[in-house]
Amino acid sequence: MIAIIDYGAGNIKSLQSALSRLDIPSLLTTSKNEIEKADAIILPGVGAFAEAMKQLEKLGLVSLLKSEASKNKPFLGICLGMQMLYETSDEGGECPGLGLFKGKVRLIPDIVKVPHMGWNDLQIKQNVPLLNGIREGSHVYFVHAYFAAEGDTENLVADTAYGVRIPAVVQQGNVFGIQFHPEKSGSIGLQILKNFGELIS
Template sequence: MKIGVIDYGMGNLFSVEQALKRLGVDVVVTADEAQLEAADALLLPGVGAFPDAMKRLAETKLDAFILAQKEANKPLLGICLGMQLLFEASEEVAPTKGLGIFTGNIERFSGVSRIPHMGWNDLQLHQTPAWLQDELPAERHVYFVHSFYAANMDDAQLVAFADYEGVQVPGIVMNGSFTGMQFHPEKSGQLGVFLLEQWLKGVAATC
């Protein structure tokens, strides 16, 4: 199996690439559409600010490419900022439109004692994603680090969330072949490995 990591110049791709390699898949990190097209599934990573990321995607025309992949039902996993970009809009730095695949908008935390939401929080399953084949382990902590979160989202697209001082933080979201994870599965120990593995199994089942 081959995973295409979309390289649009934002953030640290090394850890996620390594995590996938440890799971025995081929990984290609590229901005080249032909190579991404040839992969069985795509990964949209991202660390940094939302407007910079959208600008980069527009400049490289990868925004249109990603939307076309949704139409084609290609599996894609967005991680952290890579998940947020799939929503309608964000208020980070300046109001910016996103890719609009998920309903909802990205807002800064308010009414919490600490920002960023940094550390290990437990996932509560809202519904079972199609790619989850095996039972979720009892230990459900994953590693979050973010100051903005997906608000006003469509309940039908919510898979799992974490509670941060009363704020429901979407942790896993899903719409058709597209999945988003707000936390970092590549930094979330055993459970992170399990979730990546399950997602890959789901990909293997569809291709």
Template sequence: MASPTVALFDYGSGNLRSAFRALERAGGDVELTGDLDTARRADGLVVPGVGAFAACMAGVAEHGLDAVIRERAAAGAPVLGICVGEQVLFAEGVEHGVETEGVGVLEGRVDRLEADRIPHMGWNTVEAPEGMRLFAGIGPAERFYFVHSYAAKTAPPGALVATCTHGGPFIAAVERGAVSATQFHPEKSGDAGRVLLTNWIEDLT
């Protein structure tokens, strides 16, 4: 049986090389692309992102990716956001007092973490609820790799949400319908990240 097709979208922001390799190792037939039709047709679409919410959202909008993400979410076609690629799926982000509209397939707001040490950088555990597909086969002691200063903190209605704590609790991963996302970098999270990506890709078939 052919591997599921995965479009890793290049809109100018993201850790593309390591994400590409990790998605391939997890069983995907991965294409790095900036083509919207490819993003529409793929079994799964991955939205990467590093840096600032506003800059990533500007790249998403400039390439027309926001409309494709909304189309896929409405049609039940899987989307996976990673790091700031997760954040831009929410309705808005706030940085330095400036509000930026997000893609809006998840209700909620991305705000600065409230912690003594910013950014939250390094390995941390994640508390996932029973039934969350991304975390199937992943124990509670497993650690994931984070690099961020902002996060969503309120669960969107009807979503399954995994949480992490740095200063206070925040959303580490979310699933609702066809939309999945992680604040951490699964491609940098060793065996636990590989299992998570494999779970997502196996769900595409």
């Protein structure tokens, strides 16, 4: 069972629907007990970093998510959920994140239209189980204004070009982040969600 953290940030019903199509059981929850019992965790999200972190704090989930991530449980952050894995973000003034990845989230430079909305290709840097069956240059759907501008290069699995190099997939052990929306990325997104489901032992 995958626990999808339901803290009010994003269209999580479409994510749950995508998992259902793949016959991957999931539940929307903020229950500490259910999160601890889950086999894996997905932290989704769209919107503002600081507000999302405030909501996680209010629900008492920040320390719990850090603890669960330390237990070798598959953990996936999607879009804003990926950005929240980092130490800090500039969005709305400097705000601390979960600190599961070293680095900082910054605004995409205005040399391109911001926010970044649309299909971009994946440039794969590392072959990892999350990207099994995904070809170099596969297109996925992005909607974001901020990105992980600073981070450890060894965690970078795939990126895309949008004015600058945008980290699109990152991994540190059992913790993964994807900047795009798999539930909006057609068969490629479904394959990535399927791969994540297969990481559950």
